Amino acid sequence: MNNNHLSITSRILVAFASGALIAVFFLPAWRIDLFAPQYPEGLTMNIWINGLSGDVDIINGLNHYIGMKHITVDMFPEFKFLPYVVGFFMLLGMIVAITGRRKFLFIYLVLSAIGGLLAMYDFYRWGYDYGHNLDPKAPIQVPGLSYQPPLIGHKRLLNFDSYSFPDVGGWVVLAAGSLAFLVWFVEWYRHRRSVRKAGVATLVAATFTLLSFTSCSTKPEPFQVGKDECQFCKMSITDTRFGGEIITKKGKIYKFDDMHCMISFLKSGGEAEKDIAKKVALDFEKTNDFIDVSSAVFVTSPELKSPMGSHTAAFTNKQAAENYSKGKETALANWPELYSKLQ
Numbered sequence: 001m002n003n004n005h006l007s008i009t010s011r012i013l014v015a016f017a018s019g020a021l022i023a024v025f026f027l028p029a030w031r032i033d034l035f036a037p038q039y040p041e042g043l044t045m046n047i048w049i050n051g052l053s054g055d056v057d058i059i060n061g062l063n064h065y066i067g068m069k070h071i072t073v074d075m076f077p078e079f080k081f082l083p084y085v086v087g088f089f090m091l092l093g094m095i096v097a098i099t100g101r102r103k104f105l106f107i108y109l110v111l112s113a114i115g116g117l118l119a120m121y122d123f124y125r126w127g128y129d130y131g132h133n134l135d136p137k138a139p140i141q142v143p144g145l146s147y148q149p150p151l152i153g154h155k156r157l158l159n160f161d162s163y164s165f166p167d168v169g170g171w172v173v174l175a176a177g178s179l180a181f182l183v184w185f186v187e188w189y190r191h192r193r194s195v196r197k198a199g200v201a202t203l204v205a206a207t208f209t210l211l212s213f214t215s216c217s218t219k220p221e222p223f224q225v226g227k228d229e230c231q232f233c234k235m236s237i238t239d240t241r242f243g244g245e246i247i248t249k250k251g252k253i254y255k256f257d258d259m260h261c262m263i264s265f266l267k268s269g270g271e272a273e274k275d276i277a278k279k280v281a282l283d284f285e286k287t288n289d290f291i292d293v294s295s296a297v298f299v300t301s302p303e304l305k306s307p308m309g310s311h312t313a314a315f316t317n318k319q320a321a322e323n324y325s326k327g328k329e330t331a332l333a334n335w336p337e338l339y340s341k342l343q
């Protein structure tokens with residue numbers, strides 16, 4: 001799945017959360033409750049997205065005595081456009097669900113957060129004005145005392161306990177917003193986990209590639225006297241002037257102490273020719289130096305005491321081979337000739 005898109009489940013949940021906002025058209029979004037000894041059952045004012053309900057008239061009658069303004073729908077210009085704001089968020093949420101774009105969900109959440117903060121600030125601003133701008137001719141005046149209702153929670157106002165909390169519609173909005181944020185978090189975590197998996201996969205692939213290049217190296221490996229043994233005769237290698245190595249395409253190295261062993265291994269089918277990457281011979285004149293058999297010049301002489309009796313050594317070129325051969329009984333050969341001659 002494209003990590004820039006939401007899963008089907010997430011899109012359904014976003015659609016559900018957006019559709020749930022319709023509840024505020026039929027249920028109050030906020031409520032303010034007042035309790036006092038003379039009103040033990042409490043007085044309630046319900047705030048909707050486009051109006052007020054509850055014991056508004058009784059509250060206005062009580063507030064008149066301390067100089068607070070009459071609460072009316074007209075003092076809230078927000079009621080005129082709040083239904084359109086809710087409708088906008090419902091539409092935007094449905095666009096997120098239909099397109100499935102993570103970017104649109106992010107925009108939806110940012111706008112929701114901004115809208116929620118602005119709504120709380122607007123409510124606080126109204127409460128501040130309502131509780132501080134009192135009628136100087138009010139019957140009851142307490143110098144320095146204000147009656148700003150709580151933004152959320154509880155506050156004591158004279159002999160009244162005032163409580164301000166979301167009402168049913170408000171809780172629906174909060175639940176819908178929380179669900180949208182939860183969807184975002186799950187999608188973010190899924191994306192992060194997939195990125196980690198991709199990173200791990202890339203690391204594994206890179207490691208495997210590195211190991212492959214390392215393990216499949218066609219570079220010859222120096223002989224270790226007394227530790228290595230000939231692949232064919234199984235004798236411990238004690239002389240690094242003779243023999244050679246066969247290196248496969250997978251990087252496997254076969255070591256031989258004598259050309260006789262190396263050619264016998266090849267003729268016995270020890271490794272298929274198609275699987276061999278390189279065949280090298282030890283340079284007779286340089287310890288643990290290797291020459292590709294295709295360019296080497298081989299000298300066979302009774303004076304060359306090779307471990308398994310081939311009496312053969314490799315030289316880098318014809319001149320080096322002839323220089324060694326001066327005054328000796330020798331025979332020079334290239335690789336095909338030597339391969340054909342040795343059994």
